[in-house]
Amino acid sequence: MFIRVHFIASLVSENKQEINAVIPIIVESLKHSSSDVHKAALHCLSGLGAQSKFQQEIQAVIPIVVDSLKNSNITVHCAVLDSLSALGAQAEFQQQIQAAIPMVVESMKDSDASVSRAARECLSGLGAQAQFQQEIRAMIPIVVESLKHSNTNVRHTVLDYLSGLGAQAEFQQEIQAAIPMVVESVKDSNASVSRAALKCLSGLGAQAKFQEEIQPAIPIVVESLKKSYACEAALHCLSDLGAQAKFQQDIQAVIPIVVESLKDSNKCVREAVLNCLSGLGAQAKFKQEIRAVIPIVVESVKDSEASVSRAALRCISGLGAHVEFQREVRAAIPIVAELAEHSNIWLPALHCFFSLGVQGMHFT
Numbered sequence: 001m002f003i004r005v006h007f008i009a010s011l012v013s014e015n016k017q018e019i020n021a022v023i024p025i026i027v028e029s030l031k032h033s034s035s036d037v038h039k040a041a042l043h044c045l046s047g048l049g050a051q052s053k054f055q056q057e058i059q060a061v062i063p064i065v066v067d068s069l070k071n072s073n074i075t076v077h078c079a080v081l082d083s084l085s086a087l088g089a090q091a092e093f094q095q096q097i098q099a100a101i102p103m104v105v106e107s108m109k110d111s112d113a114s115v116s117r118a119a120r121e122c123l124s125g126l127g128a129q130a131q132f133q134q135e136i137r138a139m140i141p142i143v144v145e146s147l148k149h150s151n152t153n154v155r156h157t158v159l160d161y162l163s164g165l166g167a168q169a170e171f172q173q174e175i176q177a178a179i180p181m182v183v184e185s186v187k188d189s190n191a192s193v194s195r196a197a198l199k200c201l202s203g204l205g206a207q208a209k210f211q212e213e214i215q216p217a218i219p220i221v222v223e224s225l226k227k228s229y230a231c232e233a234a235l236h237c238l239s240d241l242g243a244q245a246k247f248q249q250d251i252q253a254v255i256p257i258v259v260e261s262l263k264d265s266n267k268c269v270r271e272a273v274l275n276c277l278s279g280l281g282a283q284a285k286f287k288q289e290i291r292a293v294i295p296i297v298v299e300s301v302k303d304s305e306a307s308v309s310r311a312a313l314r315c316i317s318g319l320g321a322h323v324e325f326q327r328e329v330r331a332a333i334p335i336v337a338e339l340a341e342h343s344n345i346w347l348p349a350l351h352c353f354f355s356l357g358v359q360g361m362h363f364t
Contacts, residue, residue: 019048023057030064039079042068046086055092062087062096069103074112081107081118085125094131101126101135108161109146113153120161133170140165140174147181152190159185159196163203172209179204179213186220191229198224198233202240211246218250225261228269235261235272239279248285255280255289259296267305274300274311278318287324294319294328301335309339310348317355329356 026048029041045065048054065087068080084100087093104126107119123143126132146158162182166175182204185197201217204210218241224234238258241247258280261273277297281290297319300312313336320329333356339349 019054020057023048023054023061027061027064030061030068035073035075038068038071038073038076042076042079042083046083049087049090049093055090058087059092059096062093066097066100066103069100069107074115077107077110077115078118081115081122085122088122088126088129088132091131094129097126098132098135101132101139105139105142108143108157109149109151109154111151111153113157116153116157120157123161124164127165127168127171137171137174140171140178144174144178144181147178147185152193155185155188155190155193156196159193159200163200166204166207166210172207175204176210176213179210179217183214183217183220186217186224186230194224194227194230195233198230198237202237205237205241205244205247208246211244214241215247215250218247218254222254222257225257228266231261231264231266231269232272235269235276239276242280242283242286245285248283251280252286252289255286255293259293262296262300267303267308270300270303270305270308271311274308274315278315281315281319281322281325287322290319291325291328294325295331298329298332298335301332301339306345309345313339313345313348313352317352320356332356 026041026044029037032038032041042065045058045061049058065080065083068076069084071077071080081104084097084104088097101123104119104122108116108123110116110119123136127136143158143161146154149155149158159182162175162178165171182197182200186194186201188194188197198221201214201221205214218238221234221237221241224230227234235258238251238254242251258273258276262270264270264273274297277290277293280286297312297315301309301316303309303312316329316332316336319325333353336349336353336356340346340353343349
């Protein structure tokens, strides 16, 4: 049966007339006890649904597809969500799929991470279609309430969903109301949830609509630098927010705290600090502060961890692209040259050396 369903799907582009006759067989496969057969049937129906020739027949079975959301099998449940997302792109099916949106939202609360993620991706896909936006907008407060869910996977998934949704103007009023709960999630004791909240703030901070609400959260982001499990994500967040004029005065004041994290015993944190400084160095507002820390960045090239040394070399290359920093960066040239000749990171050192040369620095 599994092979038969896949074979039918493979014939779509070649034998369109004959396929209509076997659609009932594919639909019957939705009742099969094998989750693989059920999944293959859903995949086949999604493919057929993209062909106008078959849409009348597929339209008749949408209620059966939606009803499969009640299936407790994880593989099937995920496949149904994927199928609804694909079918939802077709105008002919949208009215029927509208009714399934509350069930998709409920699936986001599933304790299984793969189901929760599939529901998030399904809602994101449907949200791109104007037909579904009114229903999804009405569901956002329910989704946001799931930030209080006891399951960490659910909280993480909701934060990822809100981050993506914030870029769509149609949902920004509802997302704006949710920002205090996103900020609160930065303090979550679960590492993955806290990191997801920081990533969410980074994404939402790029939207002018949300910046007034996010600005008071910057001290909370800075506080996260003290938490080993959130420090990297906090540094990425500060770097992203630093690209927005609204936040630059606040971030300018905390650059010394960011630099202090270069003393962290975790090499990943030290790498993240160097990446953050490189990003902040691209902003004119921070030139004075970044110039003052370049000697520390240069010193980091000598870090005992090769990955940190490589991050420092990338940071030097990036900062060297700015005329304002070239005097300070020039001090790194002898160290970079030495590494290019006598170290296990000779290749990134050579790249850095070449980069500085392209930028017109003198090596003598």
